[in-house]
Amino acid sequence: MFGPFRPSLVAQGGLLWKNPFRMSATRKANVRKRLRDVDQVVAAVEASGVRCKALDEALTLPKESEMQARDKYTVFSRYGLHHRKSLHKVPKFTKKTQRTSPPGF
Template identity: 80%
Template sequence: MFGAFRPSLAAQGGLLWKNPFRMSATRKANVRKRLKAVDDVIAAVAESGVKCKALDEALALPKESEMLARDKYTVFSRNAKGYRKSVHKVPKFTKSTNRTSPPGF
């Protein structure tokens, strides 16, 4: 394109997703809220009398109130420095069942 609206080098490249290094207090509160919502759904399904392997595995996971802060806000990542990665950099963290880390991490 020519004229005033031609793409510049800065517009064509650069950082696409701007994730902050640390999680803000609001993001942490939202993570806790989502974890509590997942706990409520698991409890409601368990009370309904449904029996399945996935429900048994979900009931074995720790609840939000029982989790350490390290496990609430970070997940194990074999590629990350220190083997921990912040959950705000993980897509759909609460939909995956990785509330526990491998032994030793």
């Protein structure tokens, strides 16, 4: 048990991914910064005069300053508690453009 062939924590069924329950203040600040960066890119592309479907869809989304805190830090989840899921639990949440919730949520 305490020798050179002792089982590892993963082999014993230990916790493999350590995901905190809440988002830290640093993670929240990084999310806000990322949203502002995206807003700046969309504004720059719009100012350049380029028109495309993706730009039109991005212009309909609310800006970071217009978003509620609930929409900044959580996303809609059909199976989550109260139909919300914390943003840091979503894989690749930086690549998703889900800034609004379905009506009623």
